[in-house]
Amino acid sequence: MFRFRHFGTRLLCIIVGLLAVAQLTTFFFVAQANRRNALAAVEQALDRGARQFEAITRGRQADLLLAARMLAGDYALRQLFLRADFNQDTARSALASYQDRIQASALIMLDAEGGLLASTQSGGTHALEPFRRLRSLAETEPTQEAAGWGFLGEMALNQIVLVPLYAPHPEIAAWIGVGFPIDRATAENLKDTSSLEVTFLTLDNTPRVIASTLGPERADELSRLARPGGDLALARLRLGGEEYVSRFRRVDTSTGQPAWVVLQRSLEVELAPARTLENVLVAFTLASLVVALLIGLFLARSISRPVRRLEEHTRVIAGGDYATAIHLPRADELGRLAEAFNALSSGLAERDRVRDLLDKNVSPEVAARLLRDGAALGGEEREVTVLFADLRGFTPLSEGLPARELIALLNRYLDRMSAAVEAQGGVVDKYIGDEIMAIFGAPVECADSADRAVRAALAMRGALAELNRELASEGRPPLAFGVGINTAHVIAGNIGSRRRLNYSVIGDGVNLAARLQPLTRRAEFATDIIVSDFTRAALRGSYVLRALGDITVKGKTTSSHIHAVDAAG
């Protein structure tokens, strides 16, 4: 199965293909209609030609009859009969003179009973019979005249007429016959008026051409191919590689041997004007295909180029560069797609900014809220409670342990502690080695951050005891920790470089919490959880607290009141 690798190629193929199909279909139907029209025109021309042939021969027959009548009435001829001794030579020469006068091919004189008196034909007998047959016809006619066709020689087809020589009317003293040849001149004459090829031929046992306007070779071919179905039959014949529509017209001679008139027109010649049109159409088709190709190319590029740019831009985005925007000033879908890409980039950049926060394993509700209220992450002053928890006794435990097991153990500890923080809605801000920094009241604000932090510390103490029991059963020494908690106004926000941002809190309050944590090492305090007086003041619930007095932490000039958390109230 072929598949397009480029959208542009596909578009190009569709445009050019559709146009080609449309043009080819048009061309096909036009060519077919042209051929049908040409055939109809040829058939009409052939019908006209057949009628013209009728008219010409009918007119000539009338002329011949007229000429024969004039001859028969000529007194000079009658003079021959006034003499007791009919002189045949004289009569023949007189007929020859008349033949010249009327431009006939044959003149013949029969006596009243049909016997030959004189003829201008040298081989008299051949020419005699057709006229004798006419005489039988004439005797049945009221006009006592007859006209028809006859072979006055082997291939000498003639139009022949026979009229009586009256002396006087209606006494018939003799018959005068006139023949006019159907020859090349006749064919050319008919061709001139009808624009058809004209051939006279015989089609009996040995078909022979009498006369033709076709060249001798095609005429011979015609005589071999012609199989007339009957009078006025229509046929299509290929002569010399050209297709001719042909109409056959039978001519019955008075002696019964038929001759045929074949009227033809070359389909190629008839189609010539249509071919010109078809050539124009082909040229137009090719030109329009080229234009379509150019338009298609332009369209394809106008689509594929921005698509490619968008594709490249996705790589930019995939590469983590959310700052670079794509500039595609278009009003269409692609333009909107580019805008969507830019929105995507900025969305991704925004997500990057909150990702750190999300990494702090806040609950999905909190994450959604954070993403929605992204602006809140910009940096603000907020009262939060910060918790620092540091692991003790980890060093002796880690001795002799492989790195993998060490990390697994550490993570096991951090996991339990983090769970306790999150259970109270806190956020683990970071792990600093085995130390945990957790925030309550940011980024999601809450009024009881101190309570939450203290409850989380108590839960952590419980969780550690639980973990120690597990470690004891595993034959490992127990772990201990120290927790420092302070509640203070801090600055919360995304802190870091453009490529790496951390949501965190900073401020003296944070430092205080970090400083309180090491104080749990002091034996005199006998506690693992120390809270500042700020935290104590913020507590709403009741807890068992033990005042530890004032201390001055490192880096501070003022002293702080601190308390140990012994148990929940």
Place this chain on the structure above:
Amino acid sequence: MRFDFLPTTGSVRGSGFWRRLGISLVLGAGFLGGPLAARNGFEAVVVDAAGELVSDVVLSLTPLDGQAMPPSVAGEAKISQIKQEYSPYVTAVRTGTPVEFPNLDTIQHHIYSVSKPKRFEIPLYEPGRSEVVTFDQPGLVVIGCNIHDWMSAYVLVLDTPWFGKTTADGRVSLADLPSGRYRLELWHPRVSKPLSREVTLGTTSGAEPLRLTLALRPDRRLRRAPTPGAGGAY
């Protein structure tokens, strides 16, 4: 001997002409003289197949028993050219009879015949003149005019003095015939088969004319060319 003058064959010319392809001739014979006379009279009536009376039928009786024939009398026949027609159309004469051809028209005519018994021509001759042609051989002589195709006349030259031509009422009468056997012959320009039979006079009696049938061909006489300005009579 007397010829009835018939200007045309009016009775057979007309619209119904072509239908009458067969025409019968009926002949009647009877005594014209009294009981003392040795001479007999003859009367015949000619009709065509449709029963129409036919004029211009020549009836001739040729003696078969050597009956004495009267001597020929010269100069009794005349064929005029008048109104560009021959008149009469049919003429019967005894062999050796000179026939006069007076031109009574205002134009010239050119009389000719190529018929074997008498080939002759009288080239264009002036109105008012008259030529005489003697028909010295028996047989049919058809006469035409070289410049008027429609003009034709028939001269039947007979070797007997006893003949006559039917008038418009189809009748023909002969008189002064000696008793005995005769060959009776009938001829008409359009006869397709001349009628010939034997009759005997002086032995039978009866006043009724006999009627006989004779087939005739269609009339093929030329219609006269219309005279320019004559209003197109045809």
